[in-house]
Amino acid sequence: MPLAYALVGMVGLILALTWGALQVQVALAGFLNGESVWSKAQKQSVIALESYAVRGDPADLASYKLNYGVLMADHWARDQIASGHYDYDAVADALRRSDTVTIAIPGVIFILHHFPNAPYMREALQAWRSTDSSIAELNTIAGSLEAGYVAGGITDAEVARQRTRIHTINSYIEPRSALFSRKIADGAVWLGEVLFGGVLAAASIAALLWLGMARRILASVRGSEERYRLLFDSAADAIVMVDEASGRILDVNRTASAWTGRPASELIGDRFVHLFMQSLSGQQAGRAATNALLCADGSSRPVETQTSLASWGALSVRQAIIRDISERVAIEHERRVAAEALASIAEGVIIADAERRVISTNAAQTELTGFSSVALQGRLLDEARRLPDGRPLPQSVWDGIAAGRNWIGEVHTTRNDGSSYPEQLSISAIRDADSHVLYYVAVFTDIHETKANQRRLEHLARHDPLTGLVNRAEFERHCAEAIAVAERERLAVVVLFIDLDAFKIVNDSYSHAVGDRLLAKVAERIRRELPDGDIAGRIGGDEFTVLIRRLSLREDARVVVSRLLVALSEPLQVEDYEVVLSASIGVAGYPLDGDTPQALIGNADAAMYAAKTEERNAFRFYTPMMHADTRRRLQLATELRQALVRNEFQLVFQPSVELRTGRIVAVEALLRWQHPERGEVMPAEFIPVAEGLGMIRRIDEWVMQATCAQIEAWDLAGVPPIRVAVNISARWFGHPAFVDGVSRALQSRQLPAQRLLLEITESAMLRLGDATARTMQTLSNLGIEVAIDDFGTGYSSMAYLKLPAVAYLKIDRSFITGLPASANDAAITQAMLVMAKSLGLTTIAEGIETEAQHDFLLRAGCIEGQGYLYSYPLKPEEIQYLLLPNQPMIPARLRLVPPKRS
Template sequence: MGIARTTLQRPLSRRLMPLAYALVVMVGLILALTWGALQVQITLAGFLNGESLWSKAQKQSVIDLEAYATGGNAADLADFRRNYAILETDRWARDAIASGSFDQVKVRQAFDRGGVIPEAIPGMIFILDHFSSAPHMSGALQAWYSTDDSIAQLGDIARELQDAHAGNGLSDAGIVQQRNRIHTLSRYIEPRTNIFSLEIARGAAWIGRILFGSVFGIACIAMLMWLSMARRILVSVRGSEERYRLLFDSAADAIVMVDEASGRILDVNHTASVWTGRDADELIGDRFVHLFTQPLSGQQAGRAASNALLGADGSKRPIETQSSLAHWGNQPVRQAIIRDISERVAMEQERRVAAEALASIAEGVIIADAERRVISTNAAQVQLTGFTSKALQGKRLDDNRRLPGGKPLPQSIWDNVAAGHNWLGEVQTTRNDGSSYPEHLSISTIRNADNQVVHYVAVLTDVHEAKASQRRLEHLARHDPLTGLANRAEFERCCSEAIAVAERERLAAVVLFIDLDAFKIVNDSYSHAIGDRLLVKVGERIRRQLSDGDVAGRIGGDEFTVLIPRLGLREDARAIINRLLVTLSEPVLVDDYEIVLSASIGVAGYPLDGDNAAALIANADAAMYAAKTEERNTFRFYTPMMHADTRRRLQLATELRQALARNEFQLVFQPSIELRSGRIVAVEALLRWQHPERGEVLPGEFIPVAESLGLIRRIDEWVMQATCAQIQAWDLAGVPPIRVAVNVSARWFGHPAFVDGVSRALQSRQLSAQRLLLEITESAMLRLGDDTERTMRTLHTLGIEVAIDDFGTGYSSMSYLKLPAVAYLKIDRSFVTGLPGNTNDAAITEAMLAMSKSLGLTTIAEGIETEAQHDFLLRAGCVEGQGYLYSYPLQANEIQHLLCPNQPLVPARLRLVPPRRT
């Protein structure tokens, strides 16, 4: 550190030398002798230092070459060549000086590359050039010359090894041979190196003794004079240094003085210490490049370069450096001025971010001057309008924009914006190709320090898609997404408007409530996708029958509504109703299926049937239910009695939920007779509801309600448990074992837990599977689809038999008759009623009996009420029969009375319910 600061002061001392003119001769002589002695010592020290470096390079080259001979590693060869280059450089400098004609600069550079102390290089050149034959020097040089051939041989060995490794490599013997050569050369060179060092040291001692005596004498004389003069000089120098340090440390920029040769810091000012967070003592001696995050290579003197200054805490300060080369004596020093550019970098970053944001923003942006003439635009604006920024230069930004009505943008907009407000609104913008689009335009201003408008900024957004999406959303909010008809909310709104018009003009407005008959069967039999496409076609058919002003809607499932405004009377809607019934009953082709449906329509009109939309729709719904219940494929006008029926259904639904909890259900049993013998072979369990107030309620009244409420499965399970319990009770009472048939709904039959439920019911009562016969209707089996076959196979595995009930009334799918569990076929009463007189019923019944016989199925005829029917069926081959001819449904104890072996035999079957004889 002290050396660095002394170096700083030396040029000033020399500038003050004229003050000592009186002592110049004496001091000059002392300085000359002293300088000569020092230079000699420095030179000898340089020789020793150079020899040390040369010796190290020689030894390291031997080590590297031996390692390369052994391993062939290119890195070892590179290390050898680096150390060998030092030996060659020193040898070349020595020989150049010895030749007598040499370039002083090149020789200095050669010694400098060899690592010789820079201060010693001039003296070394001088001694080698003029005193090479001086005592001890000649011996040292002779020892140096003697090693040239050996060093050259090391270079030859290196080339041989490189060629060998580049080829097929060296054998082990070759490696040993080369290593022996290297060792031999090393042993030759080393003692001569020692001789060189010894001779140089002796020469230094000899010259030192001579010079010491001379210098000592003169120095003593000059010392007194020098001390007197030095006192005055130091006072002057101290003042100069203080002024220099004051200016140096007070600079706003950081200043760093750097040794050009080593790159180490010689001095720093106060600002540099503050910015780096390190004291000057810590910085001096450190390498200049360590202050920055980026390398300094490529930086040109006198030119500013950007970088980042590292702080002691790891912080980074954006800076700009500019350096210039100066000399302190013979020492090149680089003065680096470091300027803080944090504010400039921040501003540039903000500008860059703003520019990138403007370029990448999805909305179009136009910047115009105070006259509204376009200055610049972003890429999004070009995509929106097709106008490039160049094409818009000088044009007013409102030239191709109009209000939605076609009028130009009024001056009030610009006055409002100039007053300090932003303007937002929709305009119609013309593109470069002449087309136009709706645009959301936002206009704001940029003002100067005097609050005057200098720029307008317009942000553009194409709202065509947004408006289209809004229209689509509004349409979806008011229309059914499947059929495109009005939904319930929109239909009620239209009804309200029609009622208001009818009230004002004293007219009628009619609402039709349309429900498709048996749509659920179609949905279950085919698929919901087919059902959806069917609903779309139904909606199209309804729409085609309507006039302008009429409104069609779909309010859920297969329920459609129609509004017919401006009628004179409610009854005037008959014509369109009849057209709807006809068109909806025509076959509908959906994919590859031809589907035939019908519809039930309810009619309610203002003002007779309601004075608001909700009332009209509800009353039309009630009328539709009456049409579906009574006939189907027809229509009914609303009457107040229909709501009474609706309320009764709702009341029935409430009571039905309580019936299971209160155990109000009971079973009755109708015998099934073997036609040939008249023997009772089975009974069918029939459900009855014993209502506490209304008495017995028949299944036809409450079963549809139970199905709509989802209670039918619980009722089926109760029937199954009660039937199995009754079979067990009869067995314990000694009643002969007979088959008991139980009706099963499609909902329970298709449930995953159905088979397990039946199996558990039988096991809980320890009953054989042959005691139970499950009856399911043909239409229910069709509704279940593929699940039917799976369930039937499982029932067959358990030994449970199934009877197809109401056969012939559905779609008569013969494939179900082949299922394993199907063992019985029940002929519906609709075919038995016309026997034997109706030839069609007779032909159909005989065909079913013949088919059943060929398939091995047992036939059971339902609804036998006359002897003629009995005789016809017996002759046709029917096995069993049920009907009032034999018995009404009976209580369990009555069945026991008929079948118990301990009771007297029951007379002929006709005594139970005597038939009417003809």
């Protein structure tokens, strides 16, 4: 009891001294907090004011005012306390507004009131007061800036000047602010040292007195208590002593406190059952039971508990030993997950021992191979597996796996039913701590479908999907291989370039679907005509290539080419249509025409173009001149694009005369290209190029505008009004804006529709298809007449002669040339004239060059004629000279332009 009383007295003394020191330290903490807030407010006010000066953002001004208010609250509280007469509550409220720690406010007021001249405090207050005028000047600057921005703006010079003032003020405040902070901190350290010394001295004296008393009393119990506690706290398991009667905890060791996350003081007195997630009912003393130990953070720890009864004096105490089984639970969980994953994985898995004998498999293995897990027990892992070449897995595979590497490869595996399949096999090893192999793990999957898909993709990558022929890249690869063989064996290799004639008409007349099926049938015919070993390919559209290997000479390919021409000219049945085509073939051979696949294909293409241009349904062997022609076409295409821009086109006009009287009743506008270097280029040379480039519509529109302008010019010159015919291409005739374009051209010159005659070929109307009747009806409504040009040379249809707007029929020169000697030409021409007369159409014969032709046509009933017998195409001024009324009358019909006579 004396020891207890002495201890109580000593503790009370120390607590009293400590409480006094704590109060002083709280006050100093309030100073330090206030200093931090004041220093931060000063810095933030400078930063916010400078940002406001630069940007004029009201948010920056608001931030400045907020921090300035904190500075002013501290300033006011300081001055009020220093005056000696102040309202305590008002000062306390001001300190709270400046974020001073609430609990420290009484101490702060006490120190400022009673100890303003204490060591370090005096220097700190002097440094604080020295900044008052500078902070006030900051507020003056803020007011000036605010007034400037409110007035509508402030100059950059004024902003720069105010920023300089701000920086100067900040440079003055910062060292004094630092001095204030340093002195406050130094004062706190000094006072802390004094208080600590006082408390330490008092505590030391009291402790010495108490220790003298305690030394004798505790010496007897220290040894046994320390031994017990050492054993109790150092136990690896948690130990909890529980009052058997109340179920409350009497003591716990360090491990129990650590596991629960609760100090021993908190655990002692709590009920033992509160430590666990599950109920403890039914647990028998001396027997282990699993449960979950609750932790302070809400988590739990799997544990195993075992209890036994003991006696502490008169108390019956239950000693509970709690053992952590987290690792055991985790291992069991991992094993369960691994087992479930192994059972559900889609790939087959086999686990074998160090001797490579199967000990376990999953369900996917059984599904893939047909062998049950029981059937494979004890059998070698690789017993049913062979490499693709039939060899067993070599020992090097197992040596590599044993060395720490994984092996992945393709094998062929025999199923339980005797069939085999390709398998992707991966084998790895599980080792012990000494790197000795314990188990082999094989993971495999059936790649039969994958390989099939791969083969399909490879085929698609190398072949044309429509025809099944090789594509360009694959054809070039075969060609390169053939060239290499031919080079070694001194043979020839030939490449054929095949292009179908008039294939576009099939697409336009039927449909692209029919065209695709036609291409597939053409590919079948090409393949059928080729010897074994030769390759056919499709490189785009209706263009095919053929590789003929191992020839002695290039010319030996004639036999194959001739067979191909015959085969491709035979009728093809596509759905309900019978289609007759022909082909143009170009031939190029190694080594004469090139030594690379690209060169052979390009030269065969040039030869094909020559065949198509010159004859069609024919073939040509490549010659170097063909590339010269190709280059000339490319150059012509380039120059043609510039011809419209440079105004190099011009019109000439060929008269059309009335056969009975010889009177000029019309002219036909003919296009000429006056090239600056090559001179006059005829339409037959550049019109196909223009059609290929898609420029023909622009050229047609230019011709229409130029023709209408020339009609207007003749009218202004007093030339008698005559009909002017203009040729219309199929591309423009089929365009939706065709009719509007013709109408606008006439209206822009205020010309009557009867002055213009549109000449349209049968093939142009055929391409337009069902829309031909609608277009003709629209032209008829506008009063524009149409002449069917080159009648009898294309896909002649009598239905076109009944269309609205068709008023003229032009007989092609191919029927006129043989008159009157050719009985066939005479019969055809007479038939056309009779038909046209019965339909009320005016007939115009083209290409009249002899008197005999003129007389025959006149007797047969032809109305008008054109040809060199009457006139060559003339320039506009020459036409004007012929037609002006004031020119002398020409007595003889044939003296307009004297024809060439033999």
